[in-house]
Amino acid sequence: MRLIITNSYEQMGFEAANIVAGQIYLKPDSVLGLATGSTPVSMYERLVAVHRTVGLDFSEVTTFNLDEYIGMGSDNPQSYHYFMQDKFFRHINIKPENVHLPDGMAEDMEAEGERYEKLIAAKGGIDLQVLGIGQNAHIGFNEPDVKFAATTHKVELDEETIMANSRFFNHADEVPRYAISMGIKTIMMAGHVILLANGRNKAKAVYKALCGDVTPEAPASILQLHRDVVVIVDREAAEMLPSEIRGVTIARKG
């Protein structure tokens, strides 16, 4: 694992965008695994800026998002389909047919999970997976007590996650109770992983992910076993990391 500690949320997104852009320059037909939530927004903004200013080309890129709420169609502004169009896809030259998210409206979620996994495999697997992290150390929607061997599947959201995500809804009662998410196995099969976190409310989860036991109680802790992870966090999210770890980081200005 490599750790980059930045001075701001914007800088975190900047560093992440550099890695994603580098991946696309090296392999124009890259397969990217993408995340939603407030964390990666600054990365998407920076990638859009790089596309506009120097023409970073997404025309051969394929994307697979981590997850989607069950019961939400792509035209629902709370859906992750909508979020990705709004924050990223409509601003770049990606081909609509190369964009993939699990279908939260599928009748049979088991079949949908299998379809999604087959599609990822058919594209040759994910080259670079971008992750945020939940306050309970979830990745995707893989909540504590996760089965590490799981692939894309239906999940029941934790109360903590429902409360955390209720800020995007009028009321906590409106937050869906279920989602369909890539599993830990799907995530671990990606060639490279970038884990992003910002803010003091993520400090404990970042500590568990990087320094805690590898345990299903803290799903992100499995990343300690991945061969190529870059963790990019702002100073607040790095707050609980011991100094010996912080000492070997590449700390960026800005």
Ligand code: GLP
């Ligand atoms: C959400 C998503 C995750 C995301 C996490 C953190 O529930 N399923 O993929 O990383 O929770 O969200 P945020 O970035 O808004 O803090």
